[in-house]
Amino acid sequence: MPTHGFRLNNRAVSVESWDANQPLLYVLRGALGLHGPKFGCGLGQCGACTVLVDGQATRSCTTPVSRAAGRAVTTLEGLGTPERPSRVQAAFVAEQAAQCGYCTSGMIMVTTALLARTPKPTLDQVKQGLAGNLCRCGTHTRILRAALRAAQM
Template identity: 50%
Template sequence: MITLTVNGVDHALDIDPSMPLLYALRNHLKLNGAKYGCGLGQCGACTVIVDKRPVFSCLMPVSAVGKRAVRTIEGLGSVDKPAPIQQAFIEQQSAQCGYCIAGMVMRAQALLDERPGADEEEIRQHMQPNLCRCGTHMRIVAAIVEASKTLAGTARQGASR
């Protein structure tokens, strides 16, 4: 029995410990935001956050997660109240086919959790492992820059109170 904490909820799963986290999320927990892209950790479509770090869930066996928290796109915002990064992706029309977007959002969220206010160069460097086959990288970067500015302003407002 494997226990995974996903989006703040504990799940006891009777699965093979060597199963990739991606399959546990999609097939057992029905969290389908992370996508299977390449199975080799070369595209980033399967990116989720584990213990505040972006990881390729296609490569990580569930046994390697341990007690660390897993966060998926389903754990960010909602349709009615998107997270700042999701709202920025909507406003910048960053998705074309949408296949890579959940992974892009999660990698960006991991950066912005650590560095609200990250500049464009930091964002570009951080996002390099994730690929968009449709070529919307410019809009994706613009969305992350927008969210970074929003979050930096929120952090400053909170500090001045």
């Protein structure tokens, strides 16, 4: 059975999969036991499953595990902890930018990638940057504030 090795949150991991097309999401949530990336649509339409692959925001629900081989994958777990949150996580907490919070992981991952690319974005750049991520609770105004706050931290 094919083995796929990659770095996950700064550790080397190796997983076997019966299907090279198995989406990375199922590997992360299944064999690797993570909760950060969420299943929302399986179609790349909502962004809940977003992780960073070599720093790029990537939809893990439509990325085959084979494509992660040799790369560095970062999930919400890899950014920080309640005690030592990343600045984006801290900004989301400060703004209380969650209701159900199911989309939050994807929002934080995309914002992290966005700020790495555009350290001081305008409101409009943040809106465009998050255009691929859906929030059903209507927490948009707080998420936007959190992203802009993170940029100031």
